[in-house]
Amino acid sequence: MNINxxxxxxxxxxxxxxxxxxxxxxxxxxxxxxxxEAMGWIRTILLGLAGSFLGNFLAPRMFHWPTYTAFSWQGILIGIAGAVILVLINRVVTRS
Known part of the structure; x- marks a missing residue:
């Protein structure tokens, strides 16, 4: 298997x-x-991915919302909302 x-x-x-x-x-x-927030790039990416999962997988099931793809504008907004929740949780846990 080559790089191409x-x-x-x-x-x-x-x-x-x-x-x-x-x-x-x-x-x-x-x-x-x-x-x-004292977070590096890797932690920011992981937080964003987890927020996208939280917003796009759990929220429609909890609130009976329609399911959007993560790459739609609705999915990105829901992902940001999920990531905001995780930033707040991170702030409480790390006390930053």
């Missing part, structure tokens, strides 16, 4: 898209909540 086949593999492309989505959602959530 890895770069064009659908799973690799999905991983890159989810990483970019996680970073974007995590950064947006940190911008919505005032104050400084």
């Amino acid at each position: 086949s890895i770069l064009h593999h659908p799973l690799f492309n999905q991983m890159v898209l989810w990483t970019v989505l996680g970073l974007g959602v995590g950064v947006a959530a940190k911008l919505v909540i005032p104050g400084s």
